Amino acid sequence: MEVSINKIAYNVFEPYPNGETISVSINAKFGASKEDYSIRAFFLELNIDGEDAENGDETRNFALVARLNYQIDKNLFPNIDENEMAEDGGYFHEFLKRINEIVVNITSQDDIRRPLDIDQAIENHKSTKGE
């Protein structure tokens, strides 16, 4: 399992607001290698935007484009079925965790602003999947 960061940007705008509205948007797609279906990837684009809660001015933004590469065991999962899709889901959860670590690490460099953290979104996602 390998995470590749293709693009990352974190812009902070002044001044510090009294309140902030943070929007998180995650777009992801699933891909299988054209030559070997057991080699797979998730492609992800993450955008986080902060707005001043009072006047709507942009406070900061974070953008990331990343890919997760992994390979499933052909013997265990010979067909694309529900079990295999669940296996892919597990990889995706792990991918989101790794991405969140990166987001928190980068946005923690500022000791006044709190880091952007998508962990809660992942937890919520897991709970909807009954894990």
Place this chain on the structure above:
Amino acid sequence: MNLEKKIENIFGNMSNLETLNSYNCRTLLDISEPLMFAINELNKYYLAYTLQNRTALLKNGNKADVVEVLIVNTSISEIKRLLEGQMDIRDALSCGDMYRMGKVGNKVFPRKNVKSFEEIENKIPKIGVRFDRELPNKVNIRKALRLIESEAKIYDSFAISESTFKEEFIQIKVKKLKKFENLFNMENYFVKTFDFRNEEKDGSQY
């Protein structure tokens, strides 16, 4: 981030190209102002062209900035042909599904279809205008193409599902900024989840 939000970022950051690039929006044409952009959402590519960017006098006597952008579906191969000067800018802007989106003052008008080419034909470059040596352009177009192609390479060797596999939107309102070690105080929290099994149809194509 959906396409509309990315277009809104163009409205708000016409003079801040570095910020625009953060949003996977690359400027292609900049004469006296940024005019044309390539935007992508993962492996989906779009061209955007500034139809108007001016200050207008409103009926009530106030002045307001008016920005309007044309958005067209495209592909990496079309972008390559365009930037290598093999096709007119006009053709590139009219060969896919066309939308327009605008902003007057602080009000953003949502994306709507362009029903006929006549709506926009006088607002885009004339026939024969291409990315060639005669076109004045502040953008290093070779470098732009190289970067776009380089970013697109990560998708090359994969068959990628057509639909977005996961789209999640969370809005968190933070009342007061505190030290980073404090947890978020979430007042509003909304997540649109997905179901892997819904994507099985897409998976079957592999």
